[in-house]
Amino acid sequence: MNILLIGSGGREHALAWAIAASPLCERLFVAPGNPGTHQIARNVDVKVTDHAAVIAFCQDESIGLVVVGPEAPLVAGLADDLAKAGIKCFGPRKYAAQLEGSKGFTKDICARHGIPTAAYGRFTDKAAALAYLDQHGAPIVIKADGLAAGKGVTVAMDIAAARAAVEDIFSGKFGGAECVIEEFLEGEEASFFVLTDGRNALPLATAQDHKRVGDGDTGPNTGGMGAYSPAPCMTPALCDEALEKIVKPTIRALQDMGHPYVGVLYAGLILTKDGPKLIEYNCRFGDPECQVLMMRLKDDLVTLMLACCDGTLDKVSARWFDDVALTVVMCASGYPGDVEKGSEIRGLEGASAMEGVEIFHAGTAARNSVIVASGGRVLNVTARGRNVREAQARAYAAVDRIDWPEGFCRRDIGWRAIARESGQ
Ligand code: AMP
Numbered sequence: 001m002n003i004l005l006i007g008s009g010g011r012e013h014a015l016a017w018a019i020a021a022s023p024l025c026e027r028l029f030v031a032p033g034n035p036g037t038h039q040i041a042r043n044v045d046v047k048v049t050d051h052a053a054v055i056a057f058c059q060d061e062s063i064g065l066v067v068v069g070p071e072a073p074l075v076a077g078l079a080d081d082l083a084k085a086g087i088k089c090f091g092p093r094k095y096a097a098q099l100e101g102s103k104g105f106t107k108d109i110c111a112r113h114g115i116p117t118a119a120y121g122r123f124t125d126k127a128a129a130l131a132y133l134d135q136h137g138a139p140i141v142i143k144a145d146g147l148a149a150g151k152g153v154t155v156a157m158d159i160a161a162a163r164a165a166v167e168d169i170f171s172g173k174f175g176g177a178e179c180v181i182e183e184f185l186e187g188e189e190a191s192f193f194v195l196t197d198g199r200n201a202l203p204l205a206t207a208q209d210h211k212r213v214g215d216g217d218t219g220p221n222t223g224g225m226g227a228y229s230p231a232p233c234m235t236p237a238l239c240d241e242a243l244e245k246i247v248k249p250t251i252r253a254l255q256d257m258g259h260p261y262v263g264v265l266y267a268g269l270i271l272t273k274d275g276p277k278l279i280e281y282n283c284r285f286g287d288p289e290c291q292v293l294m295m296r297l298k299d300d301l302v303t304l305m306l307a308c309c310d311g312t313l314d315k316v317s318a319r320w321f322d323d324v325a326l327t328v329v330m331c332a333s334g335y336p337g338d339v340e341k342g343s344e345i346r347g348l349e350g351a352s353a354m355e356g357v358e359i360f361h362a363g364t365a366a367r368n369s370v371i372v373a374s375g376g377r378v379l380n381v382t383a384r385g386r387n388v389r390e391a392q393a394r395a396y397a398a399v400d401r402i403d404w405p406e407g408f409c410r411r412d413i414g415w416r417a418i419a420r421e422s423g424q
């Protein structure tokens with residue numbers, strides 16, 4: 001079967017790597033792709049926001065499956081338009097994608113079905129939002145509704161910061177004028193991924209991201225600075241609890257609303273002393289969590305994705321290598337703020353030839369025959385090992401082989417799990 005993958009980041013390079021290895025995949029196209037996907041698939045210049053153009057491409061190239069990496073095309077209804085044209089799509093339709101696209105939509109489902117999440121209020125009126133802040137005090141969390149690429153969330157430790165965040169949202173800084181204000185949850189954060197065909201749920205391996213830019217989890221939030229799988233904090237009992245109390249009721253709710261969710265559902269959890277609580281849903285794989293999941297997946301990814309589309313997820317299973325996978329995100333200096341583009345990256349071949357190492361491209365471009373940085377998060381240096389310590393050592397050994405003075409990365413990816421391995 002011919003497959004079209006949509007997206008251009010490190011997540012998509014990792015997905016392309018797994019899809020290209022599938023015995024079911026004849027030709028793999030990536031729109032638009034990046035220099036990493038170019039090595040294993042055909043990058044194509046199809047305008048993803050032009051759904052008619054995507055459909056025409058699928059018809060011309062006899063595409064049997066479209067896999068959507070990022071959330072924006074799903075929230076924009078690409079899966080709906082593909083379905084109308086009779087083309088299979090891994091990824092939810094517009095209505096179900098609101099689980100990521102609208103925090104208020106998700107919060108309301110949680111409230112209706114008793115799904116554990118932070119207590120919250122939803123506001124379209126600034127005065128009412130400010131009054132709620134005064135009533136609840138800090139610490140408190142303020143979120144712009146709608147897609148804000150991770151930038152619309154403020155964890156306010158004092159009331160002045162909370163008020164400033166509300167003012168920002170109602171000044172239209174994030175495009176809308178609606179916000180969710182929620183209780184601050186204390187605990188370790190974990191990412192939980194489940195495949196679903198709308199009815200059945202198949203949990204994937206666990207992973208943990210590192211959201212803050214600096215070592216020791218300091219500095220501003222980012223899209224993710226590194227990840228590893230499995231996440232030892234997500235014990236089998238906690239996975240079961242998250243599946244039964246959070247994910248399954250959500251899948252059932254959407255099915256009952258007549259809008260079954262097809263694809264991967266990513267639950268961002270905080271493991272509180274009262275059990276896992278939902279902080280957000282995403283309608284896609286996490287980036288960089290996807291990179292470590294793909295490194296550990298033993299079964300065929302395309303088979304699993306087709307089972308989601310065909311409603312046969314109860315007939316398949318997902319097995320994982322026992323190895324730990326760990327990825328270090330190399331960023332252009334300045335990230336998560338403004339970054340300089342165009343700096344040259346050398347030494348990628350030597351680094352990716354190291355044992356157990358895969359380098360996924362995230363924000364790179366090819367200039368003549370040279371790889372240059374073209375975004376904030378640029379490379380995902382990923383390694384397998386028998387334990388977190390070994391995977392981490394291999395990943396950083398590969399990082400150190402890469403010659404890119406303008407880049408930086410955290411030096412402590414995996415610290416929580418290593419502390420656990422050392423019995424601390
Ligand atoms: P979100 O975009 O909703 O995932 O929020 C971004 C980050 O803010 C999360 O990864 C958490 O670190 C933090 N966060 C979000 N909601 C809460 C909450 N209710 N309590 C504590 N931290 C939160």
Ligand code: GLY
Nearest residue numbers: 223224286287288
């Ligand atoms: N790694 C966090 C995310 O993909 O949203």
